[in-house]
Structures are given as structure tokens and as C-alpha cells.
Amino acid sequence: MGLSRLGAARVVGVDLSGASIAHAREIAESCAADIEYVEANVYDARSAVEGSFDLVYTSIGVLCWLPDIDAWGACRRLAAVPRRSVLHPRRSPDVHDRR
Structure with a gap:
């Protein structure tokens, strides 16, 4: 949500849980955020x-649930544009967080 509110041209959320995707879509709609969600x-x-x-x-909270970190690393390298950084902050990017 934060990246969309900060002006990202395209934001896509991926989650294994259909219920989580449905909830995220509701939140995005209530905030008028243009975000694609993929289960x-x-x-x-x-x-x-x-x-x-x-x-x-990728939020830090996701990593502990992944049984194969190396496979996840390969996925994230494929998704990122070459030579661009991949960000793994401790917290979600939030347009209201000014710390």
C-alpha cells in the first residue's frame, strides 16, 4: 500500500492465501490504491x-515461513530489473512513516 501511495507506477502483491488476497483487495479499494493482487x-x-x-x-516476516531461501532468492532475482536493488526492509514502506 505504501509504495502505491508513494507513486509507484505499478504495484503487485503476491500471497499464497486467497483470504489474505481478498482482505488486501478490500483495503486497497477503501484507500483508492491501484494494486494488483495475485494468489x-x-x-x-x-x-x-x-x-x-x-x-x-519482501517483508522480513515472510522469510521465516519459506522452507527454501535459496529458491526464493532465485525468484526475486528473476523478478527484479537487472542491476536494480532488491529491498528487504524491516518494516513495510509507509507513506506516513517519517522516521
Whole structure:
């Protein structure tokens, strides 16, 4: 949500849980945020989402649930535009967080 509110041209959320995707869509709609949501395993993100991205964001809370970090690393490298950074902040980017 924060990246969209900060002006990202395209924001796509990927989650394994259909219920989480539905809830995220409700929140995005209530905030008038233009965000695509895709229900998919993170390891299948490259085939589930078309296009390329300047940034791939993964919250730190996700990493502990992934049984194969190396496979996740390969997925994120494929999704990011070459030579662009991949960001893994401790917190979600939030337009209201001015710290």
C-alpha cells in the first residue's frame, strides 16, 4: 500500500492465501490504491506475474515461513530489473512513516 501511495507506477502483491488476497483487495479499494493482487506461491511468482519490476519488496516476516531461501532468492532475482536493488526492509514502506 505504501509504495502505491508513494507513486509507484505499478504495484503487485503476491500471497499464497486467497483470504489474505481478498482482505488486501478490500483495503486497497477503501484507500483508492491501484494494486494488483495475485494468489500464488512465492516460488511461482515469476510465472504468475507478467512484466518486470524496478523493485521487489519482501517483508522480513515472510522469510521465516519459506522452507527454501535459496529458491526464493532465485525468484526475486528473476523478478527484479537487472542491476536494480532488491529491498528487504524491516518494516513495510509507509507513506506516513517519517522516521
